[in-house]
Amino acid sequence: MHIVVCIKQVPDSAQIRVHPVTNTIMRQGVPTIINPYDLFSLEEALRLRDAFGGKVTVLTMGPPMAEDSLRKALGIGADDAVLLTDRFFAGSDTLATSFALATAIQKIMETEPVDMVFAGKQTIDGDTAQVGPGICCRLGMQQLTYVQKVESVDPAKREIVVHRRSEGGVQVLKTSLPCMITMLEGTNQIRYGTMDDMFRAARADVRVWSAAAAGIEDMTRCGLRGSPTVVKKVFAPKARAQKARPVDGEGAEALAAAAIEAIFASQPKLESDLLKQSAGY
Amino acid sequence: MSADNKPASSRAGMKKQLPEKFINYKHVWVFVELERGEVHPVSWELLGEGRKLADKLGVQLAGVVMGPPAATTRAAVEGSYRYGADTVYLMEDPLLTDYRNEPFTKAMTDLVNTYQPEILLLGATTLGRDLAGSVATTLATGLTADCTELAIDDEGSLAATRPTFGGSLLCTIHTLNFRPQMATIRPRVMAMPEAKDGEVSGGLIEVPLNMKEDDVITKILDFIADNTTNKAQLAYADVVVAGGMGLGKPENFKLVKDLAEVLGAEYGGSRPLVQKGWIDSDRQIGQTGKTIRPKLYIAAGISGAIQHRVGVEGADLILAINTDPNAPIMDFAHLAIIGDAMTILPALTEAFRKRLSVNRMAG
Amino acid sequence: MTEKFDAIVVGAGPSGNAAAYTMAKAGLKVLQIERGEYPGSKNVQGAILYADALEKIIPDFREDAPLERHIIEQRLWMLDDQSYMGTHYRSDKFNEERPNRYTIIRAQIDKWFSKKVKEAGALVICETTVTDLLKDAAGKVIGVRTDRENGDIFADVVVLCDGVNSLLAQRAGFRAELKPEHVALAVKEMHFLPRDVIDERFNVKGEEGVVIEIAGTVTSGMVGTAFIYTNGESLAVGIGCLVSDFKKTGETPYALLERFKNHPSIAPLLKGSEVKEYAAHLIPEGGYKAIPKVYGDGWMICGDAGQFVNALHREGSNMAMTTGRLAAETVMALKEAGKPMTDANLAAYRRSLEESFVIKDLKKYKDLPEFLHKNTQFFSDYPNLLSKAAETWFRVDGIDKKTKEGQMVRGFVKARGWRGLLGDAVKLARAWR
Numbered sequence A: 001m002h003i004v005v006c007i008k009q010v011p012d013s014a015q016i017r018v019h020p021v022t023n024t025i026m027r028q029g030v031p032t033i034i035n036p037y038d039l040f041s042l043e044e045a046l047r048l049r050d051a052f053g054g055k056v057t058v059l060t061m062g063p064p065m066a067e068d069s070l071r072k073a074l075g076i077g078a079d080d081a082v083l084l085t086d087r088f089f090a091g092s093d094t095l096a097t098s099f100a101l102a103t104a105i106q107k108i109m110e111t112e113p114v115d116m117v118f119a120g121k122q123t124i125d126g127d128t129a130q131v132g133p134g135i136c137c138r139l140g141m142q143q144l145t146y147v148q149k150v151e152s153v154d155p156a157k158r159e160i161v162v163h164r165r166s167e168g169g170v171q172v173l174k175t176s177l178p179c180m181i182t183m184l185e186g187t188n189q190i191r192y193g194t195m196d197d198m199f200r201a202a203r204a205d206v207r208v209w210s211a212a213a214a215g216i217e218d219m220t221r222c223g224l225r226g227s228p229t230v231v232k233k234v235f236a237p238k239a240r241a242q243k244a245r246p247v248d249g250e251g252a253e254a255l256a257a258a259a260i261e262a263i264f265a266s267q268p269k270l271e272s273d274l275l276k277q278s279a280g281y
Numbered sequence B: 001m002s003a004d005n006k007p008a009s010s011r012a013g014m015k016k017q018l019p020e021k022f023i024n025y026k027h028v029w030v031f032v033e034l035e036r037g038e039v040h041p042v043s044w045e046l047l048g049e050g051r052k053l054a055d056k057l058g059v060q061l062a063g064v065v066m067g068p069p070a071a072t073t074r075a076a077v078e079g080s081y082r083y084g085a086d087t088v089y090l091m092e093d094p095l096l097t098d099y100r101n102e103p104f105t106k107a108m109t110d111l112v113n114t115y116q117p118e119i120l121l122l123g124a125t126t127l128g129r130d131l132a133g134s135v136a137t138t139l140a141t142g143l144t145a146d147c148t149e150l151a152i153d154d155e156g157s158l159a160a161t162r163p164t165f166g167g168s169l170l171c172t173i174h175t176l177n178f179r180p181q182m183a184t185i186r187p188r189v190m191a192m193p194e195a196k197d198g199e200v201s202g203g204l205i206e207v208p209l210n211m212k213e214d215d216v217i218t219k220i221l222d223f224i225a226d227n228t229t230n231k232a233q234l235a236y237a238d239v240v241v242a243g244g245m246g247l248g249k250p251e252n253f254k255l256v257k258d259l260a261e262v263l264g265a266e267y268g269g270s271r272p273l274v275q276k277g278w279i280d281s282d283r284q285i286g287q288t289g290k291t292i293r294p295k296l297y298i299a300a301g302i303s304g305a306i307q308h309r310v311g312v313e314g315a316d317l318i319l320a321i322n323t324d325p326n327a328p329i330m331d332f333a334h335l336a337i338i339g340d341a342m343t344i345l346p347a348l349t350e351a352f353r354k355r356l357s358v359n360r361m362a363g
Numbered sequence C: 001m002t003e004k005f006d007a008i009v010v011g012a013g014p015s016g017n018a019a020a021y022t023m024a025k026a027g028l029k030v031l032q033i034e035r036g037e038y039p040g041s042k043n044v045q046g047a048i049l050y051a052d053a054l055e056k057i058i059p060d061f062r063e064d065a066p067l068e069r070h071i072i073e074q075r076l077w078m079l080d081d082q083s084y085m086g087t088h089y090r091s092d093k094f095n096e097e098r099p100n101r102y103t104i105i106r107a108q109i110d111k112w113f114s115k116k117v118k119e120a121g122a123l124v125i126c127e128t129t130v131t132d133l134l135k136d137a138a139g140k141v142i143g144v145r146t147d148r149e150n151g152d153i154f155a156d157v158v159v160l161c162d163g164v165n166s167l168l169a170q171r172a173g174f175r176a177e178l179k180p181e182h183v184a185l186a187v188k189e190m191h192f193l194p195r196d197v198i199d200e201r202f203n204v205k206g207e208e209g210v211v212i213e214i215a216g217t218v219t220s221g222m223v224g225t226a227f228i229y230t231n232g233e234s235l236a237v238g239i240g241c242l243v244s245d246f247k248k249t250g251e252t253p254y255a256l257l258e259r260f261k262n263h264p265s266i267a268p269l270l271k272g273s274e275v276k277e278y279a280a281h282l283i284p285e286g287g288y289k290a291i292p293k294v295y296g297d298g299w300m301i302c303g304d305a306g307q308f309v310n311a312l313h314r315e316g317s318n319m320a321m322t323t324g325r326l327a328a329e330t331v332m333a334l335k336e337a338g339k340p341m342t343d344a345n346l347a348a349y350r351r352s353l354e355e356s357f358v359i360k361d362l363k364k365y366k367d368l369p370e371f372l373h374k375n376t377q378f379f380s381d382y383p384n385l386l387s388k389a390a391e392t393w394f395r396v397d398g399i400d401k402k403t404k405e406g407q408m409v410r411g412f413v414k415a416r417g418w419r420g421l422l423g424d425a426v427k428l429a430r431a432w433r
């Protein structure tokens, strides 16, 4: 079983700062991490490999330093890594990103068939949840998003059964390989690689592909050029004109009473609604 | 290398130059999300928002309904009119009973290619996101996810605003030269529009799917419905009480639950509480949790970080309970009790209990 | 894991990187293990880099190291509750081709240094904690145990560069537990401001930077100092005091930092900044007398783990790099000579330390830590007295200068007594010598 896992290196958004005057992102010193959602997919892929044999290839598109995240994935247990990097990719939106990644996966398939592709549910910087479906659609694979459990895989029949979260419940789906899966967060716990994994990761040759090496011929489908969306404006959320009005009172009881008065004064209908409800209507 | 084959730099100043093939794309469409006989309320919210966009553009608003031949599907059509659609595009086929990516993607792609809308809105639900991601790819157009605000700019393009970089900034994204312009919007971000009373009607365009079950590779083996009694219904609750790290220890979260119970409210919390396992993840409120839009939101011991803020800003009234008068939450709450949540919460619970029971007896 | 290395370096701070780089560059087979997610991830940010120590390891480091600003102005401030009194030294000479001191951000410098280590040929493994040292029957250190599966790895020598706590050295019995009076707890924040605002507030341009070292009543009589360093787009702001003093007074480091930031002379420098990365870290301040034995059969200790910090001059990373380099050179010399890494042979490391500025400087101030600990008037009475005196002197209020002089002197005498004043001066001079 050969599984490709798409991971993205993202800035740790907990540490992002915004320039107070120009409203631009200040990246200085902001550490990067593997998109946390991708780790659930990586772990699931590793489990399948452990169960059925084969290999896991991690793939990322990003600047040269994104190699760090690939090496980290190798240290967790992935077998092989491909970095897609080219200045032509700069400014890619989700359409251009999924085009580049899908083309690279096709390139990988030329030498080794791919049975499954895993992507993260979404990224914490782009947050779109579009790239996975985008890749899947281009590769003509079956799409399984928000998977919370891989119930069974039958490599001989090339069948897979998964539990997929939907709004009102869980769908149990059966489909054929090849398929693309995005895992729901919290569904498994990323493993701690062995010392041998760490040595292998530190010494591994990460394959670095330019757009051309990945088999991309039409550069106009990459980067800003290949992106239909245009970011016109970036700005800070506007502050509300008024700050919260503190209620007056000495002690908890008085404060609570004052707060309730203020609540019902500004929301008169709320009181009758609550009354109806507490009377059991 | 031709000039065309050079990497481009920024395009913020780019102008709209719609290619010939898109000139006839017109009207605003909302995908009406029908799953297991029920329409997700986000679809009505989007029809409300779509109405405004259509009016601004002077075009029609259409609902797109896909489902099995059944009364519930027809009810979704009627609901679409009720919430403002002028027209409904309807695909009825047994294949569309349960959501599966393949038939729905084909259905939507065909509809768009045939009837050519300029704007297509979907709810940012598990279904909407799954479908939007593939349809944007088959149509090779732009898709802006998780929008918080939609507008029409001077050139008549959709200006879709969404949080970026963990909510610390907002950005406005346009799909200038491709059609349709697609966006997903999370439940409860847009207000629920008033439903029209009485008889409603509108245009109906029925389109066949042209697909056989044998063509669909993915099969539904089972559907395990959520046990709704225990599931949080935060997004649609009228009153929500939430706690944050200011509660100090997990035992104190009971004070939040007590108040919620007296108010018949849903309870929730900030992200660290979920990470620490004090509450379930479906009770997290904020950017990576639920967006809520209650009439009353009570936040105890929550600092009001931007990621929390974006999930609660739609509340009609926000009461903050915090020891720190300068906590960021004071910038967007309406009322504040400056004090220790551990004493304020029980006092509020008691006071509400009295008020509601006294008045009930009086009433 | 049957692989064996010439040397294992534990830790990827300045000392570990210096040791690993130097040995790898000389062709030794080196493994470096760091517990943090990446080198620098565990290290307190924003600091001063002393060029000399790094130049001796990587002569052309200026070409690509992530340096923030070079320092052209040094301020020393004495703070009381409302004022500061200070000296500033600024010189255009510091705008030289190879500046002597830089502000840096540790996370970035460590990362850069680590890249050099890898390029030099060492194998660097992060996110892995060394939990124990492996010893043979005779007690010679022969390798390390890590927290990963299959985690025992062997080497001829293990160089402990694991920082101030050095649990490894303690566990192995090479070192005693840290004493509260030998270690300071420093807290620090990064205050982000646009570059132009920093330039304006600190009266600098381009890559120029300023250092402010501060002592006074902000530490409430505890032995400690505060500082502000200008980075490119941020200020490193911190304060630290001896752990024993925190214990005694019940003060918390955070409250201290808050008080410091709100001081009327400090607040305007920080105004409008966005605060990130609150961090706390220990600094060894026991000085010369606290240095443990730093070598033995199959092991050596460098940097903070060996208490190599000059607290008064706030020099730590340079001592760390220098000790790391000297340890590496010791190993290289023994390898070259085909000698084993025994206690007797590794004693050469201690000898080269003695010859370097490291031990010389620490010896010079060997009495200072104790002295300051016992004479807290330098952190309470004196700032107040100096400030009072200055205020008296500069206020023009119709009182003649002679009377003012009298007032000033009486202020000092009243607080410390003639004897006290004299004694303080003598003691200070002695500790300094």
Ligand SMILES: Cc1cc2nc3c(=O)[nH]c(=O)nc-3n(C[C@H](O)[C@H](O)[C@H](O)COP(=O)(O)OP(=O)(O)OC[C@H]3O[C@@H](n4cnc5c(N)ncnc54)[C@H](O)[C@@H]3O)c2cc1C
Residues within 6 Å of the ligand: A013, A014, A015, A124, B166, B243, B244, B245, B246, B247, B269, B270, B271, B272, B273, B284, B285, B286, B287, B288, B289, B290, B300, B301, B302, B303, B304, B305, B306, B307, B308, B311, B321, B322, B323, B324, B327, B339, B340, B341, B342
């Ligand atoms: C990518 C990303 C996504 C995120 N998504 C979310 C999200 O969806 N939802 C979310 O909530 N967070 C989210 N966060 C986390 C968010 O940034 C904040 O860290 C979090 O909201 C803070 O939680 P808090 O307010 O409970 O805790 P704190 O920030 O620690 O605030 C505690 C508050 O309690 C007050 N307090 C202390 N003692 C008392 C007392 N006795 N009585 C009353 N008040 C007291 C304090 O003054 C303080 O204001 C996200 C972060 C990132 C990076």
Ligand SMILES: Cc1cc2nc3c(=O)[nH]c(=O)nc-3n(C[C@H](O)[C@H](O)[C@H](O)COP(=O)(O)OP(=O)(O)OC[C@H]3O[C@@H](n4cnc5c(N)ncnc54)[C@H](O)[C@@H]3O)c2cc1C
Residues within 6 Å of the ligand: C010, C011, C012, C013, C014, C015, C016, C033, C034, C035, C036, C039, C040, C042, C043, C044, C046, C047, C048, C049, C050, C128, C129, C130, C131, C161, C162, C163, C164, C168, C186, C187, C188, C238, C240, C281, C282, C283, C302, C303, C304, C305, C308, C309, C314, C315, C316, C317, C318, C319, C320
């Ligand atoms: C607030 C503050 C300000 C300072 N300012 C300055 C300054 O301006 N200039 C200056 O020269 N010095 C300064 N110093 C001192 C300087 O930071 C230290 O002296 C220097 O970092 C010591 O380097 P080191 O390599 O010995 O230890 P560290 O930098 O502490 O590195 C030790 C490394 O070992 C790793 N480690 C620990 N245990 C294990 C284990 N078991 N397994 C694997 N890895 C492990 C740690 O993660 C860490 O990365 C300052 C210190 C502080 C706290």
Ligand SMILES: Nc1ncnc2c1ncn2[C@@H]1O[C@H](COP(=O)(O)O)[C@@H](O)[C@H]1O
Residues within 6 Å of the ligand: A006, A007, A008, A035, A037, A038, A059, A060, A061, A062, A094, A097, A101, A118, A119, A120, A121, A122, A123, A124, A126, A127, A128, A129, A130, A131, A132
């Ligand atoms: N540049 C990239 N390189 C590799 N994988 C990516 C990249 N961008 C997105 N992905 C994958 O697509 C998923 C969804 O991303 P997004 O659509 O940005 O939310 C991520 O979790 C990754 O698995």
